[in-house]
Amino acid sequence: MINSVLELEKEFDRRITELDPVDIGAWLGYPASGFAAYSEPQQLMEALARQQIRQALVSHKIGELMDARAGNEALERALPHMPGCGGVMTLLPPGTGEMDDTAGCVDSLLDKGFRAARIAPKLHRYSMKIPAVPEMLSTLEQRGVPLLIPIGQTSWDEIAPTASAFPRLAVVVEGTGHHEYLNIRSCLTWLTVVTNLLVVTQGLFLCGELELLAGEIGEHRILFSSNQPMDDPAAGLSLLAFSELPPAARRRIARENALHLIASAGKGGYFA
């Protein structure tokens, strides 16, 4: 029986090698809680290598849990030590005196290797309905910079109408199973209507949700994200490795969509 475990481990590794995944959800810094953290770039790079992940988009916990500007600065310092990785900038809405020049900030960070933006409205205490949000999203849309937002920081009823006003902006909703727990009825109906909403593999908790979404909205709107080190990357990789989707669809979700997302940032965007 022990051979079954060993053979299954080998099969898992073989399938990951074939997928050659790109992770759009890796994090530096200490999470609010957990058993693991990548406090230094080298730790993240070593972990990615163990997982057979050669490329990633990296966010910083400082930007989410403490200060957006400090998080961007920390990531700016780390990126030169992380070959194959792009940065995810954390934005605040303009008009508060903190990050008023959204366009200038985005352009500057694009030049420094950032390839996506994220916002955290609930943690940073604003809603998607404040007047500054359209200005921020319009800036990203004009530059083709994708926006990442965890569903726990908003709701389907909030993010979907907001995203629909910026149809060329790729809005990547993370952790769809978290917070709006197993809320496939809201998730699926909004995703069907608002086609610039993308989802990630992290948090697709509903049994069979990956295959369901691939069938309903298309695999071109799903991207691999580990959410490590909060989540175990082996969990998300396992979902893909053992998915019932055809190999071409799995590879698209694991790798090709992310490569396109990264390559098109600042150059017209995902839907250009």
Place this chain on the structure above:
Amino acid sequence: MIRPFIIDVHGHIGPAKGFRARHFSTDDIVRLMDATWVEVMIFVSMSLLSQQYGLGYSETLRALDRHPRRLRAYTVFDPAWPDVSMRLLRQYQDHPGIVGIKIHPSVHGAPPEDTRYAEMWDYADSRKLPVLTHTWAPDPANPSQNYATPDRFDQILEAHPGARLILGHCGGRMEGHRLAAEMLKKHPNCWADISGDTHSLGLLEWLAREAGVGKILYGTDVNWIEPRYHLGKVLKAGLPPEDKLRILRTNALDVFGDKLISTESGV
């Protein structure tokens, strides 16, 4: 070709009111088990958790009849209907495919020390039955989860040494994991399963260090929760293969005994 060998101690069959279940027929479930190398899954009918006892037990027996080598089941004790659920539990508990009792203090809105559970605890104790309970961390946003924190089972475990308690979801979130580990360390008749939506990096290794690998059972919460997340977590955990096999299979055999594996399965 790798034959299914894993034992999943925490599954469900049937539709649920809160979401569209993609896999809810027993044939769907068994197909998914094949795809994830699960030889035996122990399930509870969603109907039984939703007070639909007649429908639930008929679903349960039909599923066991249809897949006698692959499926095992739990009865359900529901404190909202203590007499009815206890009578049915006694009626069906000796069925060869029924191997334990499920309780869900959060969904059923009553903590496990509530006196309405007393007869069930005594029954499980005297029959040395496994009892699978939902557990979770204290959650101010969802107070019903406070009915199922692992520490609530401390005195129950002490008073019922014959019962074999499985802390479903291992406490659910970080504070719940800590409370679960305390129970696992303290009580020889307590185990935890890794089912649910928590996939924290390092959790398995931490739990093995804190409580011992012999206390960890493989569970998924299928057909609510996607089971392929759980498989990778165990396969890539920083544990020796022998420990992974214990989690994936042999610990469950220790808890549930002979009724779990059919001799016809050839295992």
